[in-house]
Amino acid sequence: MAVGFSGSNGGITRNYEVISTANLKDSRFCQKSSIPMEVSYFINNxxxxxxxxxxxxxxxxxxxxxVQAWKSVFDELIAHGARTFGNVGKEPLLNWKETKVLLQYxxxxxxxxxxxxxxxxxxGILLDKLKITELEDxxxxxxxxxxxxxRDLHDWIxxxxSYDKLMNNLFLxxxxxxxxxxxxxxxxxxLNVLSIADVVKTVYNLGIKNILISPYVTLNTYDRLHIANEEIIKEIQKLLDGQLIDFKEYEGMNIYIKNDFSTTRDLMEEMASRNIINKNELLIDDYGVIFNKYSFNNNNIYFNYLPWDTSYIQAIRISMMDM
Ligand SMILES: C[S@@+](CC[C@H](N)C(=O)[O-])C[C@H]1O[C@@H](n2cnc3c(N)ncnc32)[C@H](O)[C@@H]1O
Ligand code: SF4
Structure with a gap:
């Protein structure tokens, strides 16, 4: 998941192991984790x-x-060890022909x-039955x-x-x-911070079992959508205490709380200082994602933790390029 910019990256892999905090201070370990493993590319602007x-x-x-230029970029990155390729925007389905060819590649x-x-x-707005069949392939x-x-919140944003169109496509x-x-x-x-439980319920009822929760990022603290770390932590604590969601009503749900070093580091460190992120119980998966895992009745909540800035080394982003 969420080591950098590329969204979920598919979550946490099944294979993971305990990582000692001593390792995090070891520069050789950091170097080993510094190949550009995770690539976020913008198919369009x-x-x-x-x-x-x-x-x-x-x-x-x-x-x-x-498309040809992207293929060359991918080849080069794969040769350098890149392992995750996320087509992150601006809106991949708007250039479905190119997106499809690159995904096939x-x-x-x-x-x-x-x-x-x-x-x-x-x-998800431009999804349809044909694209879903092609994605299945x-x-x-x-x-x-x-x-x-x-509906109100989603449409406001x-x-x-857009909510009804999306729900129709999620149903497909x-x-x-x-x-x-x-x-x-x-x-x-x-505006939507009190909706976590509703969103989890809505998507679970559609059979979707993975949710990635990322804090809104803005430089403007007067912005109407800006949310204080304290407010986020309050809701997350309620989630962990079982006050938001009755996990007995769910099975196999995975909730990922996304942290990012460059944009939400203070929130991540605040969660660590309150032991929501427990640095003594960190795990690491096959793709170098460092995380904590909480389990409730066969449902999981994950928090990723970034000890260093992965941008430009472990995670790179390519947009607005011309060749
Ligand atoms: C930039 S969009 C690109 C993909 C696609 N157009 C979409 O909306 O899903 C990728 C993700 O970033 C989120 N996003 C957009 N602006 C954001 C912001 N200021 N802070 C945090 N996430 C943001 C979007 O909600 C979306 O989930
Ligand atoms: S967040 Fe909205 S405006 Fe931005 S790229 Fe995604 S769909 Fe487009």
Whole structure:
């Protein structure tokens, strides 16, 4: 999951082990974890929505790479050890032809190197039965789909009618074999912070069992959506104390609380200082994700922890390039 910019990255892998805090201070360990393992690429710089919370608020119809150029970039990155490729925007389904070809390319590469992971992050609005069939054939390791609360909240952020369109498409997906690859991407802000339980219930009822919760990031603390760390921690503590969700009503649900070193480090360290993130019980998965895991009645809550900044080394992002 969430070591950098690329959304869920497919969550935590099944294989993981205990990591000692001594390792985190070992520069050789840090170096070993510094290959560009995680690549977030922008297939386009355009979007069909204009969300009020969006940090990529530009639209640029130029400066996109050709499919051929992307393939060369991927080849080079794979040769350097990259293992996760996330098509993170701006909106992959808007350039479905190119997105599909590149996902198919990465799928072929995955046949040669089974450790490769490929995925995409989308608002889900342009999904349809044909694209779902094509996605079933590609079988991405993860498909992150954004949902920002109930109809009112989601539509306030993403535009009127977007909730109903999304729900219709999530229903189509609920009948598909790729359902288990779906991660709901829930960006937590001041307006929807009390909706965690509702969102979990809504997606669970559709058969979706993965939710990635990421705090809204803004530089403007007067922004209406800005949420204080204290408020986030309060809700997360309620979640852990069983006050938000009755986990007896769920089975196999995975909730990922996403931390990012460059944008939400203070929140992450605050959670560590309150022992929500327990640095003495950290685990590490096959892809170098360091995390804590809580389990309740066969449901899991994960917190990733980043001891150092992974940007540009472990996690890189490619957008707005011209060749
Ligand atoms: C930039 S979007 C690109 C993919 C796609 N267009 C979508 O909305 O899912 C990727 C994710 O970033 C989230 N996001 C957008 N602006 C954000 C912000 N300011 N802080 C945190 N997450 C944000 C979106 O909600 C979405 O889940
Ligand atoms: S759909 Fe995604 S990229 Fe488009 S405006 Fe919304 S958050 Fe930004």
């Amino acid at each position: 355009t979007c069909n929505l204009k969300c009020s919370h969006c940090y990529v608020g530009y639209n640029d119809f130029n400066n996109t790479l050709s 990465l799928k072929a590469k995955r046949k040669e190197k089974p450790e490769l992971r490929l995925g995409l992050v989308t608002n 590609i079988l991405p390791d993860y498909i992150d789909i954004s949902l920002d609360g109930n 993403r535009g009127v009618g 997906l609920s009948e598909s074999e790729i359902l288990k690859k779906i991660f709901i991407s829930f960006t937590l802000n001041k």
